[in-house]
Amino acid sequence: MMMMMLSFFLSFFFQAPGTWRWMLGVAAIPAMVQFVLMLLLPESPRWLYRKRRVEEAEAILRKIYPTNEVEYEIRALKESVEAEIEEGGSSEKINIGKLLKTKTVRRGLVAGVGLQVFQQFVGINTVMYYSPTIVQLAGFASNQTALALSLVTSGLNALGSIVSIYLIDRTGRRRLLIVSLCGVVLSLGLLSTVFHKTTSSSPAIGRQETARFGGYTCPAYDSAGSGSSSWDCMKCLTASSPDCGFCAASADKLNPGACLISNSTVRDLCHGESRLWYTRGCPSRYGWLALIGLALYIIFFSPGMGTVPWIVNSEIYPLRFRGVCGGIAATANWISNLIVAQSFLSLTEAIGTSWTFLIFGVISVVALVFVIACVPETKGLPIEEVEKMLEHRALRFRLWKKGNDDERKNSSA
Incomplete structure (x- = not known):
């Protein structure tokens, strides 16, 4: 959980060309740390018992458990391994059919x-x-x-x-x-x-607002003709071939805005007029x-x-x-x-x-x-x-x- 939170911090603070490469590269650092620590990880006491390396298994258990519990854990592990042997195998050899039975x-x-x-x-x-x-x-x-x-x-x-x-x-x-x-x-x-509520109350598309951006009008909106009067932001964003975006009104983002072709040029034009540019969701209160x-x-x-x-x-x-x-x-x-x-x-x-x-x-x-x-x-x-x-x-x-x-x-x- 802490590593996931750290990844969000890195995504937020890495603001440089090739950001995604840096984010992927940084992930190698905890992987390398984990690799080194895995080399120090003791072997499973259960596996050691199965291999007749009893003293090593007990030494590991004594490091893990408090003194008043370790004898019980040793005894329980010994009984469990012996029960496995009596049943004719170990957990590694158990098939799904045997488990379900x-x-x-x-x-x-x-x-x-x-x-x-x-x-x-x-x-x-x-x-x-x-x-x-x-x-x-x-x-x-x-x-x-x-x-x-x-x-x-x-x-x-x-x-x-x-x-x-x-x-x-x-x-x-x-x-x-x-x-x-x-x-x-x-x-x-x-x-x-x-x-x-966000979807059902998205801002309308204003014909005058859209006309301000000349030849960048969303083709689907243009071809809708008289039907374009019912268009709102959500309908604009779901248009395709090509994809379209919503440029919000400058005074109030909830007022009618413009439905335009979605690309970096149009986005910059929208931002240049101090407007917000939407391609995923719509303005909402x-x-x-x-x-x-x-x-x-x-x-x-x-x-x-x-x-x-x-x-x-x-x-x-x-x-x-x-x-x-x-x-x-x-x-x-x-x-x-x-x-x-x-x-x-x-x-x-x-x-x-x-x-x-x-x-x-x-x-x-x-x-x-x-x-x-x-x-x-x-x-x-x-x-x-x-x-x-x-x-x-x-x-x-x-x-x-x-x-x-x-x-x-x-x-x-």
């Missing part, structure tokens, strides 16, 4: 993979990757302004991750997820409403509400859905299956990330920004139902109790748990 693993995968998929499908990385674009769609024309305002969302995301450290063991994983998703649903509802919606989205998402899916995935699987199950969940997360990131701009062009955020909102409601029904509370439970809980667990629509005692009662029921 094991009830506890199957239920754990449903919860773990489901959380990772929903983490992406509620739209977080569209907000993080495309926040400057979203800011422009909300009516802020300047690239500099869009980048500056996107720093707010990245900063809130980093701050929310820190807040999660404080809340995760006080509120529990499940409760934090539920509160997070409720806030995400409300935020996406606000964003959808704001962008609907509701733009600041969109920023509030984005901020609320990050504030609610980051402490809950931003961090809890990774924590649950580290706790929910039986120890002998944790490696392969964690890999499956992480793969599901990145595939979902790819789908959402690649489809966002296409969706906004095809159905509009308002409907796109509404779709994310509906998915968030589905995610909330999924958490209530399928995700158990793992707070404070040793792995053995989590395994027993998954063995006996049925779908239950319960919002709150009184504590770990309730989970133990439920798991033995």
Whole structure:
């Protein structure tokens, strides 16, 4: 999260020819640091145990765990590895069929993979990757302004991750997820409403304003004839062959403006008359509400859905299956990330920004139902109790748990 915020800072402050090359080049620095640190990373104690290098494994565990816990961890690891050997293999050799035949693993995968998929499908990385674009769609024309305002969302995301450290063991994983998703649903509802208002109340196209720029009038606007009287900024921006842009009125950007061909020459002409030039979104009096919606989205998402899916995935699987199950969940997360990131701009062009955020909102409601029904509370439970809980667990629509005692009662029921 901190690295993402740093990347936004670099994007904002790098103002020189070839900026994109500098931004890509700077990314090599943390990669090199990580490479050096990886050389110092100790080997997995589990792998060492599997290779009969018991003393090395125990030495690493003694560095990681407090003195009063290390003997328990050594014993638990030894028992888990022996159980794997008795079953005829290690986690690396386990196939998908075997995983799905094991009830506890199957239920754990449903919860773990489901959380990772929903983490992406509620739209977080569209907000993080495309926040400057979203800011422009909300009516802020300047690239500099869009980048500056996107720093707010990245900063809130980093701050929310820190807040999660404080809340995760006080509120529990499940409760934090539920509160997070409720806030995400409300935020996406606000964003959808704001962008609907922005689209439906965009400034009109003025024929006299457009005529001021001579031969640079948008061809689609010219060919519309008498129908051009109904044109507004949004219709101008959706014109194509060639693409067109909106040059706002100089006195008030909400007054009728000009619909012109979109290129650097026309942009400079527009700016030369102290006007704002729009190619993504239109001037709107509701733009600041969109920023509030984005901020609320990050504030609610980051402490809950931003961090809890990774924590649950580290706790929910039986120890002998944790490696392969964690890999499956992480793969599901990145595939979902790819789908959402690649489809966002296409969706906004095809159905509009308002409907796109509404779709994310509906998915968030589905995610909330999924958490209530399928995700158990793992707070404070040793792995053995989590395994027993998954063995006996049925779908239950319960919002709150009184504590770990309730989970133990439920798991033995």
